[in-house]
Amino acid sequence: MTEQTNYLDMDLLRFTTAGSVDDGKSTLIGRLFHDTKAIFEDQLEAIEKSSKQRGDKNINLALLTDGLRAEREQGITIDVAYRYFATPKRKFIIADTPGHIQYTRNMVTGASTANLALILVDARNGVVEQTRRHTFIADLLGIKHVAVCINKMDLVDYSEDAYEKVLRQYTDFASRLENVTDLTFIPISALKGDNVVDRSESMPWYKGPPLLYHLENVYVGSDSNHVDSRFPVQWVIRPHSDEHHDFRGFSGRVSGGVFKTGDEVTILPSGFSTKISKILKGEKEIEEAFHPLSVTMLLEDEIDVSRGDMIVKPNNQPKISQDLDAFICWFSGTKKLTKGSKFIFRHTTKEAQVIVSEIRHKVDVNSLRKQEDAECFDMNDIGRISLRVSQPVFHDTYRRNRNTGSFILVDPFTNETLAAGMLR
Amino acid sequence: MHNYNLTHLEQLESEAIFILRETAAQFERPGLLFSGGKDSIVMAHLAAKAFSPAKIPFPFVHVDTGHNFPETIAFRDQFVKDYGVNLIIGLVQDSIDQGTAVEESGPNASRNALQSVTLLETIEKEGFDACLGGGRRDEEKARAKERFFSHRDAFGQWDPKNQRPELWNLFNGRKAPGENFRIFPLSNWTEMDVWQYAKIENIELPNLYFSHSREVVDRNGSLLAVSEFVSPRENESPIEEVVRFRTIGDATCTGAVKSNASSIEEVINEVAASRVTERGSRADDRRSEAAMEDRKKQGYF
Numbered sequence: 001m002t003e004q005t006n007y008l009d010m011d012l013l014r015f016t017t018a019g020s021v022d023d024g025k026s027t028l029i030g031r032l033f034h035d036t037k038a039i040f041e042d043q044l045e046a047i048e049k050s051s052k053q054r055g056d057k058n059i060n061l062a063l064l065t066d067g068l069r070a071e072r073e074q075g076i077t078i079d080v081a082y083r084y085f086a087t088p089k090r091k092f093i094i095a096d097t098p099g100h101i102q103y104t105r106n107m108v109t110g111a112s113t114a115n116l117a118l119i120l121v122d123a124r125n126g127v128v129e130q131t132r133r134h135t136f137i138a139d140l141l142g143i144k145h146v147a148v149c150i151n152k153m154d155l156v157d158y159s160e161d162a163y164e165k166v167l168r169q170y171t172d173f174a175s176r177l178e179n180v181t182d183l184t185f186i187p188i189s190a191l192k193g194d195n196v197v198d199r200s201e202s203m204p205w206y207k208g209p210p211l212l213y214h215l216e217n218v219y220v221g222s223d224s225n226h227v228d229s230r231f232p233v234q235w236v237i238r239p240h241s242d243e244h245h246d247f248r249g250f251s252g253r254v255s256g257g258v259f260k261t262g263d264e265v266t267i268l269p270s271g272f273s274t275k276i277s278k279i280l281k282g283e284k285e286i287e288e289a290f291h292p293l294s295v296t297m298l299l300e301d302e303i304d305v306s307r308g309d310m311i312v313k314p315n316n317q318p319k320i321s322q323d324l325d326a327f328i329c330w331f332s333g334t335k336k337l338t339k340g341s342k343f344i345f346r347h348t349t350k351e352a353q354v355i356v357s358e359i360r361h362k363v364d365v366n367s368l369r370k371q372e373d374a375e376c377f378d379m380n381d382i383g384r385i386s387l388r389v390s391q392p393v394f395h396d397t398y399r400r401n402r403n404t405g406s407f408i409l410v411d412p413f414t415n416e417t418l419a420a421g422m423l424r
Numbered sequence: 425m426h427n428y429n430l431t432h433l434e435q436l437e438s439e440a441i442f443i444l445r446e447t448a449a450q451f452e453r454p455g456l457l458f459s460g461g462k463d464s465i466v467m468a469h470l471a472a473k474a475f476s477p478a479k480i481p482f483p484f485v486h487v488d489t490g491h492n493f494p495e496t497i498a499f500r501d502q503f504v505k506d507y508g509v510n511l512i513i514g515l516v517q518d519s520i521d522q523g524t525a526v527e528e529s530g531p532n533a534s535r536n537a538l539q540s541v542t543l544l545e546t547i548e549k550e551g552f553d554a555c556l557g558g559g560r561r562d563e564e565k566a567r568a569k570e571r572f573f574s575h576r577d578a579f580g581q582w583d584p585k586n587q588r589p590e591l592w593n594l595f596n597g598r599k600a601p602g603e604n605f606r607i608f609p610l611s612n613w614t615e616m617d618v619w620q621y622a623k624i625e626n627i628e629l630p631n632l633y634f635s636h637s638r639e640v641v642d643r644n645g646s647l648l649a650v651s652e653f654v655s656p657r658e659n660e661s662p663i664e665e666v667v668r669f670r671t672i673g674d675a676t677c678t679g680a681v682k683s684n685a686s687s688i689e690e691v692i693n694e695v696a697a698s699r700v701t702e703r704g705s706r707a708d709d710r711r712s713e714a715a716m717e718d719r720k721k722q723g724y725f
Contacts, residue, residue, distance in 0.1 A: 406594065
């Protein structure tokens with residue numbers, strides 16, 4: 001019985017992996033799974049069989065995550081693969097993201113929901129452009145914990161000097177980051193299994209814990225904001241049945257703060273105030289709701305509320321503006337962003353038209369220097385822009401609240417997601 | 425001090441409900457793909473919660489190969505009645521009769537792949553712009569790369585190299601006429617999560633999931649139930665075994681596992697100790713290394 005209680009009480013860590021092509025990310029995940037016995041016999045059998053077929057010397061653990069035909073053919077990872085495993089301590093969701101430059105958008109995707117970023121560096125090559133780019137993205141997306149795995153130590157004779165050299169290179173670069181507060185370095189060999197699950201015997205000079213121990217124990221303070229109460233209305237529930245004739249429930253996911261029955265609330269944009277008469281979670285009534293619970297709220301007064309509106313507290317309101325200042329990461333390889341470009345803007349449960357009013361600067365991810373004279377954004381460009389939205393947006397800064405501070409830009413013609421944005 | 429931490433199951437539940445509501449809000453005519461398997465039952469249960477006390481605002485859709493376990497159909501019909509939703513059935517037999525699908529021949533013939541044809545025909549006929557599926561990313565390596573909102577072109581195809589990036593909780597369901605979406609609210613759930621959730625929520629599941637005595641044949645390592653669709657071949661002799669099913673699908677390709685687990689608690693213990701994935705007993709995935717990816721590109725769930 002205790003086992004089940006444990007399972008039900010288990011903590012969740014979401015992390016993302018990043019690194020340059022061939023740094024060995026997929027091999028590392030394969031190793032984590034293999035050594036924690038999270039690979040099943042039929043999976044292992046299938047990998048063994050195809051490793052043999054391909055003429056690989058060892059079992060190719062990368063084949064576990066490289067699930068698409070094209071990936072197996074090219075031997076690279078081209079899309080985010082989500083992986084799940086649990087140890088007695090924690091449950092993990094991994095977003096394994098590709099290192100190849102044209103797939104950087106997937107790294108951003110993986111990082112947007114992660115608490116921790118695991119960044120791989122090849123001990124032979126040290127910090128390269130992709131390392132800087134990925135670290136910068138993790139920082140920009142508000143990830144506080146970064147674990148830098150210096151991989152392929154077996155190829156540099158498990159040398160402490162080689163490790164120290166990469167560590168210095170990385171620290172140099174990382175001192176300029178804003179959000180990362182916890183930086184941990186671990187020398188590993190994903191291929192041989194050194195310091196992944198078990199402590200390496202080849203690197204007695206390393207005194208820290210192996211990677212899995214770090215992942216199981218790193219304290220990830222809740223990412224949730226429990227101060228600023230925000231409830232973007234997602235869907236209005238009106239049963240139209242005899243039994244629930246007058247029922248009007250406003251459902252959605254709490255995006256910040258805490259709401260309790262009896263709390264006075266203000267509806268945006270109308271500005272009307274009322275009180276919460278009831279909070280439902282499914283069919284059950286609950287006393288209070290907080291991030292990231294999906295609930296349904298009932299209000300005391302009959303007020304017109306619809307999708308895209310936001311329920312907040314009268315004494316703590318978000319910023320309300322049509323003019324926004326944001327960092328964006330541009331994804332599209334076929335379209336460019338320029339001053340005057342028009343897009344569809346999706347933020348919380350709201351959709352609106354938007355026009356780029358100004359390009360402020362781009363950031364060179366190698367030097368982190370600003371490029372003030374930029375005229376357009378191309379694939380993988382990151383920088384700061386100003387936007388004018390067709391209607392007021394209820395928002396917070398991304399640093400304060402990931403849910404009310406994030407948006408995407410969508411192409412009005414092709415419907416592609418073109419960019420990810422973080423409000424300032 | 426108040427504890428505002430959610431367990432991982434509560435987080436998964438809230439996430440799934442958010443996706444279900446987002447589907448209702450962003451699409452004009454969604455449908456919920458209901459196979460009578462445990463994942464679709466849990467998804468339906470979550471849908472009931474998401475819109476309570478109103479009814480689930482979309483119909484259930486069953487793509488029926490005609491090769492079902494009779495228990496599945498009985499369970500499905502009762503379930504739909506209890507939830508008061510409409511059921512739309514797409515019959516693979518109809519596609520075969522119309523000549524849009526051709527029955528496979530040979531010793532391992534299955535109608536499993538033909539479901540894609542019938543599904544696409546049902547989508548077109550009913551005008552669905554989104555189909556909710558109970559697929560989970562932990563099931564299979566191609567599924568591990570699928571988005572919550574998975575875009576399909578006018579031919580129903582999945583383009584894995586050109587998927588829309590999915591960030592935070594912002595889901596882009598915009599599409600051109602004729603295109604549609606497959607939506608997977610249980611993306612982040614594992615087999616264990618589904619069982620644990622069924623347990624704490626007291627969700628009723630078909631008897632096939634629990635151990636029972638049944639006549640089976642061992643075919644290429646899969647224990648297939650002897651039925652009107654699967655008869656023993658010359659070199660095979662049927663045996664009586666105590667088995668249960670880890671997944672429920674087409675009777676011609678869903679293998680049983682030997683098991684004494686007769687309650688949810690026992691199944692949970694068995695899943696925790698299992699060394700084989702649940703799809704390990706599915707003959708349809710064993711056809712080739714990229715079997716699932718190839719079927720998905722053609723419009724499979």
